[in-house]
Amino acid sequence: MITKMSHLFIGGDWCEASTGEYFDVLNPATEEVIARVPDAGSVDMRMAIDAALAVQKSWASTTAAQRSKILLSAANLMRDRAEHLAQIMTLEEGKPVLEAKGEVTYAASFLEWFAEEAKRVYGEIIPANAPDKRILIIKRPLGLALAITPWNFPAAMITRKVGPALAAGCTMIVKPSELTPLTALEIAKIFEEVGLPKGVLSVLVGKDPAPLVKVAMDDFNVRKVTFTGSTSVGKLLMKQSADTMKRISFELGGQAPFIVFDDADINSAVENAIIAKMRSMGESCVAANRIYVQRAVLEQFTSKLVSKLAEFRIGNGLEDGVQVGPLIEPAAVEKVELHVADATKKGAKVILGGSRGTNVGYFYLPTVLTNVTDSMLITQEETFGPVAAVIPFDTEEEVLERANNTHHGLAAYYFTKDIGRVFRLAEKLQFGILGANDGLPSTAQAPFGGVKESGLGREGGHHGIDEYLDVKYVSLGGISS
Numbered sequence: 001m002i003t004k005m006s007h008l009f010i011g012g013d014w015c016e017a018s019t020g021e022y023f024d025v026l027n028p029a030t031e032e033v034i035a036r037v038p039d040a041g042s043v044d045m046r047m048a049i050d051a052a053l054a055v056q057k058s059w060a061s062t063t064a065a066q067r068s069k070i071l072l073s074a075a076n077l078m079r080d081r082a083e084h085l086a087q088i089m090t091l092e093e094g095k096p097v098l099e100a101k102g103e104v105t106y107a108a109s110f111l112e113w114f115a116e117e118a119k120r121v122y123g124e125i126i127p128a129n130a131p132d133k134r135i136l137i138i139k140r141p142l143g144l145a146l147a148i149t150p151w152n153f154p155a156a157m158i159t160r161k162v163g164p165a166l167a168a169g170c171t172m173i174v175k176p177s178e179l180t181p182l183t184a185l186e187i188a189k190i191f192e193e194v195g196l197p198k199g200v201l202s203v204l205v206g207k208d209p210a211p212l213v214k215v216a217m218d219d220f221n222v223r224k225v226t227f228t229g230s231t232s233v234g235k236l237l238m239k240q241s242a243d244t245m246k247r248i249s250f251e252l253g254g255q256a257p258f259i260v261f262d263d264a265d266i267n268s269a270v271e272n273a274i275i276a277k278m279r280s281m282g283e284s285c286v287a288a289n290r291i292y293v294q295r296a297v298l299e300q301f302t303s304k305l306v307s308k309l310a311e312f313r314i315g316n317g318l319e320d321g322v323q324v325g326p327l328i329e330p331a332a333v334e335k336v337e338l339h340v341a342d343a344t345k346k347g348a349k350v351i352l353g354g355s356r357g358t359n360v361g362y363f364y365l366p367t368v369l370t371n372v373t374d375s376m377l378i379t380q381e382e383t384f385g386p387v388a389a390v391i392p393f394d395t396e397e398e399v400l401e402r403a404n405n406t407h408h409g410l411a412a413y414y415f416t417k418d419i420g421r422v423f424r425l426a427e428k429l430q431f432g433i434l435g436a437n438d439g440l441p442s443t444a445q446a447p448f449g450g451v452k453e454s455g456l457g458r459e460g461g462h463h464g465i466d467e468y469l470d471v472k473y474v475s476l477g478g479i480s481s
């Protein structure tokens, strides 16, 4: 057991919480307490806001090159610390350490990408409506932003927000999940070490996030909120943003269809289904939740999927060779159990897994269900667990309609060798991220985000920095010809 006391990172200083309280952080593989961290309260949030506002002007007037240098140094230090960060991430989140290391690389890539984008915040000159006028467009940082980040990618979901915010010249307060505060505090340490001016970034952790977040949501000077998490919390934050008209970017729940056509490369479809399903034990907003397989290849696809998943080693992510770790908490396992029970009650068959497999830790075995229909909970809600629900279909039109029949629209995957179909589906699938013969479309270069109730705004790509910039125009008159 590791017991480690951490501090909050407020205004560039490490401090205890004003509440004087602490809360436990657990290892989901062992259920042991691995750390006790200060439980931030409203006073701490207020201090973080004040510290950010005190430095906002000077940070906004640094050159892009200065901000870029800090972000690049942070990316490099993060990569140097990959092993250490991965160990911490595995301890508090559960994902296997190799996967955690992969996430550190992914996290660093956002800092590096936005270090470069910082230098490319260009303006424009537009032909005006009168001969003696010119229209100039400039972009300016929108100010202080609040980031509320999830536990499933404890590093990458922070850097995906901090990277563009700092690159644009904004200050930021990060409120990470109370389930994974340690990785977040390690990231704060990295920024401190590379010389980020005090106050530009604060990281506050709190056992009960709602009152903490409310302080920032009620403050007019917090000009933006960016959130990755559930659609229900996203809706609440959207309502709370209304009073002070904050800019919002939300990456919310998904209900990703994964469609395998009978002309697909089946081996590749299976490999990619495993990536899209099993990444972070299925606890991802872009996880393949509904695996639609065309009837002619149903048997072939399913048996290959089962034989590969049956070989997966489940256990404590710190142990060598483990490929599947625990889920995050008991409620996560209970949700998976509920989905599997509901599916089997309605006629689905469990052909692999289907249980916890152990009494200690929040584990659930890699599971494959067949005979799944659209009337089951598992096809209607995000499962957030390692359960592959395989659903047969007959035609392209039919699967398109079924895939789109959801309020969510984050990611969709489809496998086919028909190039016409690749384009048709890209246009017709109502999702923000499309993996065409690709089970892992996530990358810093691309504008990650959803449509419908999966969110607003984009993270990554050159679009990502715009979410932290105000566009202004100057109508310049009095220019004689």
Ligand code: SIN
Binding pocket: 152, 153, 156, 228, 251, 283, 284, 285, 286, 442
């Ligand atoms: C998420 O699940 O929220 C993000 C996953 C990703 O970045 O690929």
